[in-house]
Amino acid sequence: MRKEELDIFIKQAVEGDKIALEKVLMEVNDFVxxxxxRMLGNISxxxxxxxxxxxxxxxxxxxFQNQSHFHTWVYRLASHYLIDYKKSMFAKHPLSFEFYANDIQAGYIDSPEELIGLNKEILAKELKLSCTxxxxxxxxxxxxxxxxLGTMFKINSQLASEILDISAQNYRQILSRSRKKMRQFLSEYCGLSGSG
Incomplete structure (x- = not known):
């Protein structure tokens, strides 16, 4: 939806138009x-x-003051809500890279016969998604x-810093550390060939 069209629907929704409100919410539903x-780890x-x-x-x-793009405002609301979200399965039972590494090393396939007849490409894709x-x-x-925000949604540091209310430099540092942790873990435990 074009910005001008969305602005009209937002104005109408604020004035009480239920159809306009529905259109505004449908505009952001998928990316929310x-x-x-991705933040919570399961569909439910x-x-x-x-x-x-x-x-x-x-x-x-x-x-909403229209000082930033509406989607930026929505990202800000959603991000802050999700960072503090305590009702998810993983918030109640937090994971660590060490715990997950031990789980992987313990293995979960009792016998190679369990894999007979499975499409290896589909299995590899499922494993990659699950591991990530x-x-x-x-x-x-x-x-x-x-x-x-940085790796999957490709949001630049200036916009992400606005969404998260942190400096762009702090955002880049957190992103760099997170990527490094993910890369190290992937190379050691989640590879389909080599050492992982």
Whole structure:
């Protein structure tokens, strides 16, 4: 949706137009869910958080001042909510890279026969997605959010610093440390060939 069109819907929604409000919420629903899913690690928690965030957007829409792009404002609301989110499975049972490494080393396939008949390409893709998802949960919430915004959503440091209310330099440092941790863990434990 074009910015001008979205601005009109926002104005109408603030004035009480329910159809306009629905269009505004539908505009941001997918990327709020995608951010929630990556931050929280499972679909059920992501759906719950998305609903909470959409409610926050609805309740705070009148405070949107149009000083930044609407999507930036939504990212800010969603990011801060998700960093502090305590109801997810991984918030209740936090992971660490050490714990996950021990889990991988212990192995979870009892016998190679379990793999017979499975498409190796599909299995490799599933393993990659699963490994990445769990690794994200090993990062603290702020580092996870920075990694997701910078690496997965390709948001530049200036915009990300605005979203997270931190300096651009601090954002780049957190992103660099998070990438290094992820890279080290990937190369050691999640490779499909070589040492991992």
């Amino acid at each position: 869910f995608n951010l929630s899913l 928690d992501a759906q719950d958080a998305t609903q909470d965030i959409l409610m926050k957007i609805m309740m705070k829409l009148s405070t 998802n769990v690794m994200l949960q090993c990062l603290d919430p702020m580092s996870r959010c920075v990694f997701i």
